Structure formats: C-alpha cells, structure tokens
Amino acid sequence: MKILVCILVVLSLGVLPGCGEGEERFGRREEGWGFEAEDYDAGRILLEPYGSLFYALIRSRMDPSNDPFVIWLNGGPGSSSMFGLLMENGPWKLVNDGDLERNEYSWNNIANILYVDQPFGTGFSTVSSSEYLVKNENEAAVYFHRFLVSFIEKFPEYKHRPLYLTGESYAGRYIPAISNEIIKQNYSTINLVGCAIGNGNFDPIVQIPELSVYALENDLITKDQADKTLIEHLERLKLNRGDRIRCYENYFWQVWELVFSHRALNGYDIRTSSTKWNVQELTNFFNNESIQKRLNVYQSEWVLVSQMVHSQFDMFDTTKISSNVEIGLSKGIRYFIFAGDKDLNCNWRGIEAWSNSIGFDCQDTFTSSRYQKWNVDGEEAGEFKHHDNFTFLRVYEAGHMVPMDQPKRSLAMLQSFIKNDFKDII
Numbered sequence: 118m119k120i121l122v123c124i125l126v127v128l129s130l131g132v133l134p135g136c137g138e139g140e141e142r143f144g145r146r147e148e149g150w151g152f153e154a155e156d157y158d159a160g161r162i163l164l165e166p167y168g169s170l171f172y173a174l175i176r177s178r179m180d181p182s183n184d185p186f187v188i189w190l191n192g193g194p195g196s197s198s199m200f201g202l203l204m205e206n207g208p209w210k211l212v213n214d215g216d217l218e219r220n221e222y223s224w225n226n227i228a229n230i231l232y233v234d235q236p237f238g239t240g241f242s243t244v245s246s247s248e249y250l251v252k253n254e255n256e257a258a259v260y261f262h263r264f265l266v267s268f269i270e271k272f273p274e275y276k277h278r279p280l281y282l283t284g285e286s287y288a289g290r291y292i293p294a295i296s297n298e299i300i301k302q303n304y305s306t307i308n309l310v311g312c313a314i315g316n317g318n319f320d321p322i323v324q325i326p327e328l329s330v331y332a333l334e335n336d337l338i339t340k341d342q343a344d345k346t347l348i349e350h351l352e353r354l355k356l357n358r359g360d361r362i363r364c365y366e367n368y369f370w371q372v373w374e375l376v377f378s379h380r381a382l383n384g385y386d387i388r389t390s391s392t393k394w395n396v397q398e399l400t401n402f403f404n405n406e407s408i409q410k411r412l413n414v415y416q417s418e419w420v421l422v423s424q425m426v427h428s429q430f431d432m433f434d435t436t437k438i439s440s441n442v443e444i445g446l447s448k449g450i451r452y453f454i455f456a457g458d459k460d461l462n463c464n465w466r467g468i469e470a471w472s473n474s475i476g477f478d479c480q481d482t483f484t485s486s487r488y489q490k491w492n493v494d495g496e497e498a499g500e501f502k503h504h505d506n507f508t509f510l511r512v513y514e515a516g517h518m519v520p521m522d523q524p525k526r527s528l529a530m531l532q533s534f535i536k537n538d539f540k541d542i543i
C-alpha cells in the first residue's frame with residue numbers, strides 16, 4: 118500500500134511524546150549513547166555482485182549461548198529495520214533530543230535478535246546497480262537466504278539454533294517467502310521453527326474489503342457509506358483476481374478518502390491524530406558519524422524508507438502468498454499472526470479474514486474455533502484463536518506497531534510464541 122510511505126512522510130512533522138517517568142535513564146550522549154550497555158555486533162554482509170545487507174545483532178540479556186535466534190524485519194517495502202531497533206522491540210529507545218533510553222521489555226530479554234535491512238538498497242544495505250533492485254518478495258527471499266547462510270558462517274553459534282522469523286506490515290509478504298526459500302534450500306544450517314507477523318500486508322484481495330467493515334465498527338464511516346462500498350465490493354467478486362485487484366486499489370482509496378476527508382487521523386493508530394515518532398530525529402541519529410562508526414557503516418547515508426526500493430514493488434500485487442504459508446505449516450513451521458486492533462491500514466478485521474482463508478490442513482477447525490481471552494499479568498490484553506501450529510492474536514490497545522504501543526505485552530507475546538502456548542502468560 119503506497120500510503121504506508123506517504124503517511125510516514127506526512128506524520129514526520131509530529132513530535133515524540135515524553136518518555137516514561139521515573140525510568141532509569143542511561144545512554145546520554147556523554148555516556149556513549151548506551152550502545153555499550155548491550156552485547157551487539159553490526160555490519161554488512163557482501164553478496165557479490167549485487168550489494169550488501171546490513172545487520173545489527175543484539176545478543177540476549179539472559180543466556181545468549183542457548184536462547185533462541187530471532188530475526189526482526191520491518192516492511193515498507195524499503196523500510197529500514199532500524200525503526201524496529203530504536204522504536205519498537207530493541208534494547209534502546211530513541212527519545213527526545215537524540216538520547217537513548219533502556220527498553221526494559223526489549224525482545225533481547227529472552228532471545229538473540231537480528232535486525233536486518235533488506236532488500237538491497239534499504240536502510241544501510243547497499244545495491245551496486247539499479248538492475249539488482251528486487252521487484253517482489255520472492256526475489257528478496259533468495260538473497261535473504263544467501264545472507265542468512267553467510268551470517269551463520271560468520272557467527273557459527275547460530276548454526277542449528279532454533280530460528281524465528283518475525284516482522285511487521287509488508288514483512289507479512291517477505292517472511293512466508295523467506296520461509297519457503299529456506300525449505301526449498303533444504304534448510305542447510307538454518308533451523309527454522311516459526312514465523313510471527315504483526316499487522317501484516319498479506320493479501321489485498323482478502324484484506325481490502327474489510328477496510329469498510331473496520332471503519333464502520335470504529336465509527337470512521339457511516340452505515341450508508343459502508344453499505345455502498347459493500348455493494349460495489351460484491352459486484353467486483355465477479356471479476357477475475359487480476360482485474361479485481363485493480364478495482365480494489367480504487368476501493369481502498371475511496372474508503373481512505375471517506376475516512377480522512379473530514380478529520381485528522383493517524384492511519385497507524387486511530388486513537389490519535391498525531392504521530393509517535395520523529396523521522397528527522399531517527400534520520401539525524403543514523404547519519405551521525407559517531408553512531409555510524411559504532412555500527413561499522415562509516416560514511417553512509419541512511420533514510421527510513423528508500424523510495425528507490427519501494428518503487429520497484431507493486432503494492433497491490435496479485436500473487437497469493439497463502440501458498441507459502443501453507444507449505445510452511447505442512448512442514449511443521451509454526452505461524453503466529455498478530456494484529457494491534459487500533460491500526461486502520463492493515464486492520465485486524467482484514468487479517469482475521471485472511472487467517473480464515475489460507476487453506477491449510479485443518480483450516481476449517483481453526484476458522485470455526487472460538488476466541489479465547491489473552492491475559493498478560495492479570496490484565497485482558499487481547500483475544501486469540503489457536504489450532505495446532507497456527508495462531509491469530511488480536512492485541513487490544515495497539516496500533517500498527519504493536520511492540521511500540523504495548524512493549525510489555527509484546528514481550529509476553531514473543532515468549533508465548535516461542536513456547537507455542539498462549540494460555541498462561543507471566
């Protein structure tokens with residue numbers, strides 16, 4: 118969805134809210150930004166002749182030699198995963214005026230986390246010629262697999278370590294493709310166990326019609342408006358997949374227009390009209406010489422979303438990714454799909470509909486199973502449906518970026534995913 122990028126740009130004018138009170142602060146400028154407080158490694162892996170992929174490996178705070186290996190990918194396409202590192206589930210949080218603060222709910226509390234900028238040309242990753250820019254997730258997956266093999270050669274402690282691929286938004290397309298590529302390449306040293314995707318962009322055909330359902334439920338459009346778009350939608354069901362998707366592109370913008378024409382709203386979090394991050398601050402941070410030195414990418418230019426990468430992709434792609442998910446499940450790879458329920462863009466209704474439509478073995482059992490309460494620390498934090506190796510979780514009071522909005526619950530969620538047990542948390 119092109120709007121993902123547009124919104125990032127538009128919202129960049131906002132400011133970050135103040136940081137939590139009474140929290141221990143560390144990593145002030147004069148103390149070296151707090152980088153030293155974590156055990157990390159960063160750099161690029163060269164994949165000749167195409168370019169390089171940048172990684173930041175943050176080792177576990179608990180038991181790095183035995184804890185699982187988790188990869189986090191932001192979406193876009195073309196969005197740097199450094200956003201996840203500093204704004205979502207990483208050990209450092211970028212707060213006002215460029216200081217770092219400790220994230221006590223960082224995912225590296227329980228796992229080694231690898232943040233990767235991909236495909237070529239994203240974030241700190243490079244591309245040696247525009248002909249090597251990838252055009253879809255299947256191409257991206259081929260290079261990501263090669264990257265991973267090289268990474269494990271460089272860090273052999275992750276050979277055969279249980280691996281979980283996690284990410285958000287457009288990573289909903291990358292991750293199943295990568296999983297499929299790992300399977301196709303017979304795993305080699307890669308011990309893929311599961312995939313977790315938050316507010317994923319999986320299949321516009323299934324997700325877009327739910328936009329008006331969600332908008333109506335949240336009083337963003339009227340019943341009449343919803344009915345009208347629904348009738349149009351039903352007519353479009355007669356079209357073939359390819360034609361239908363082009364109509365959905367219009368449909369998407371139509372609903373978008375209805376929602377946004379008379380109000381200021383954050384499409385990533387309908388509870389607010391302002392943004393929660395400051396693109397300029399992130400950009401300054403990652404373009405700072407001394408930060409780049411610490412990340413082994415001296416003299417690079419970093420942007421949050423690479424338009425060069427983004428523009429290669431068709432955001433309303435007609436390829437079905439469900440088959441990649443089906444293949445994974447049939448090989449015993451776990452899928453965990455979660456959705457912050459305050460996100461309009463990749464809203465939970467669309468993701469629920471997609472989860473009910475994949476077509477894996479036991480799909481019907483999953484689809485008809487009842488939601489159960491998801492409690493974290495004695496508080497109702499969401500609801501989930503679970504069957505065997507497939508779980509869908511609706512996270513309450515979170516927008517598009519679940520780890521940003523619900524840090525503690527998102528850590529609990531990772532824990533449950535790794536244990537494959539969502540029933541009793543903490």
Ligand SMILES: *[C@@H]1O[C@H](CO)[C@@H](O)[C@H](O)[C@H]1NC(C)=O
Nearest residue numbers: 298299300301302303304305
């Ligand atoms: C994976 O294994 C299958 C079956 O043993 C074999 O036919 C195929 O060539 C292998 N693929 C790779 C990339 O090694």
Ligand SMILES: *[C@@H]1O[C@H](CO)[C@@H](O)[C@H](O)[C@H]1NC(C)=O
Nearest residue numbers: 146149150401405406407408
């Ligand atoms: C970069 O960061 C260092 C602290 O590590 C700071 O002293 C310096 O002023 C920053 N440079 C710019 C251009 O912001």
Ligand SMILES: *[C@@H]1O[C@H](CO)[C@@H](O)[C@H](O)[C@H]1NC(C)=O
Nearest residue numbers: 446447448449450451505506
């Ligand atoms: C679920 O995954 C496990 C491995 O994680 C596997 O042993 C089991 O067979 C899978 N279940 C199904 C129904 O595929």
